[in-house]
Every structure is written in structure tokens, then in C-alpha cells.
Amino acid sequence: MVDRYWRRRATVLAVVLGVLVVLAYGCGGDDGTTGDAADGPTDAPTIPSAAPTVTVTATRRVPAAPARPEGDACAGEDLVVGLTTARDTYAGAQRPRFTATVVNTGPGACTFDGVLDVRVTSGPDRVWSSARCARRGSAERTLRRGIPHVETVTWDRRRSSGDCRVRGLPARPGTYVATVRADGLQPARRVFHLR
Numbered sequence: 001m002v003d004r005y006w007r008r009r010a011t012v013l014a015v016v017l018g019v020l021v022v023l024a025y026g027c028g029g030d031d032g033t034t035g036d037a038a039d040g041p042t043d044a045p046t047i048p049s050a051a052p053t054v055t056v057t058a059t060r061r062v063p064a065a066p067a068r069p070e071g072d073a074c075a076g077e078d079l080v081v082g083l084t085t086a087r088d089t090y091a092g093a094q095r096p097r098f099t100a101t102v103v104n105t106g107p108g109a110c111t112f113d114g115v116l117d118v119r120v121t122s123g124p125d126r127v128w129s130s131a132r133c134a135r136r137g138s139a140e141r142t143l144r145r146g147i148p149h150v151e152t153v154t155w156d157r158r159r160s161s162g163d164c165r166v167r168g169l170p171a172r173p174g175t176y177v178a179t180v181r182a183d184g185l186q187p188a189r190r191v192f193h194l195r
Contacts, residue, residue, distance in 0.1 A: 081181075081188050085192050095155060096155045105145070105146070112142075113139050116130075126160075127176065
């Protein structure tokens with residue numbers, strides 16, 4: 001009778017322990033690892049992700065330049081001159097033709113009274129100038145922002161002479177540089193050839 005008593009107690013104890021093991025396994029949850037213990041440790045260290053960085057950028061408002069009253073003289077830093085040629089090489093009796101431009105990049109319209117002088121040089125030799133002996137009226141013109149003033153100049157392939165009433169000698173074949181100039185402005189250049 002005593003044996004039966006202890007057997008019942010041992011059975012109840014085994015059942016309680018089994019229930020505890022099942023509960024402990026169920027409450028522990030799946031740790032996300034698979035495979036045998038031989039595959040390595042089951043508690044892999046976790047690498048924390050970097051926290052996002054916040055950058056604060058200060059912006060400063062720059063007030064727009066006030067528009068210049070129309071009729072005021074153009075500022076030199078607002079003017080850009082340009083030069084193009086009809087072609088790179090002129091053969092025979094073809095006369096070089098140049099297009100000189102000046103553009104106002106300032107905030108408003110202004111007046112420009114400068115002269116666009118196209119000069120032809122060969123090395124240090126000044127061969128010809130469009131401003132020499134030219135008869136021009138008032139050179140003042142109004143330049144609106146971004147709209148170029150255009151002047152077309154044709155060279156007769158002759159050198160400028162000291163006397164404007166006498167035609168200069170013909171220029172020889174070779175390589176020449178055409179440069180457009182205006183007082184106080186950055187010049188523009190083009191290379192061309194006479195054949």
C-alpha cells in the first residue's frame with residue numbers, strides 16, 4: 001500500500017514537471033534560429049542601426065538688385081561683347097565679314113554709348129581697325145536686358161593707312177585675329193584665314 005502511494009506521487013510529480021516544461025518552452029517563443037547546436041551559438045549579437053542624422057541648414061535671402069532707371073548708363077560689369085565671323089577661311093576676293101555684339105546682363109535697360117571697334121591683327125602687327133576713319137553719328141543706344149545690339153562690319157582686305165583718303169595695301173594671305181573692343185570691356189576674339 002505504501003508502494004502504491006509513492007507511485008502515485010511520482011506519477012503526479014512527473015506530469016506536473018512535463019506541464020511546466022511545455023509551458024516554459026511555449027512562453028519562451030521561437031528565437032528565429034534553425035539548425036543544430038553544432039551550427040554555432042544561437043544568440044547572435046545584434047548590430048544597432050545608425051540613428052538618422054538631422055542637419056539644419058540656414059538660408060539667407062539675398063535681396064534682388066533694384067532695377068536701374070531706364071536711361072542710366074550701363075555698368076561695365078553688366079556688358080558682354082561677342083564676335084563671330086561668317087566663315088573661317090576667305091579665298092580670292094571674298095571679304096571677311098564680322099558680327100560684333102554687346103549684351104546687357106544687368107537687371108534693367110540702360111544706355112551704351114561706346115564704340116564697338118573690330119581690329120584685325122597678325123601677331124604684333126595691327127593691320128586694320130573698323131573705328132579708324134569711320135564716320136558715325138551718335139553712338140548712344142538703349143540696351144534691354146538680354147537683347148544684343150548687333151553691328152556687322154566688312155573688311156576690304158586692305159591695311160589701314162595713315163591717311164584716311166588713301167587706300168591701304170592689300171593684306172597678304174595668312175592667319176589673322178579679329179578682336180572686338182569697347183572701352184573698359186573684356187574683348188572677344190576670332191581667328192580666321194586669308195587665302
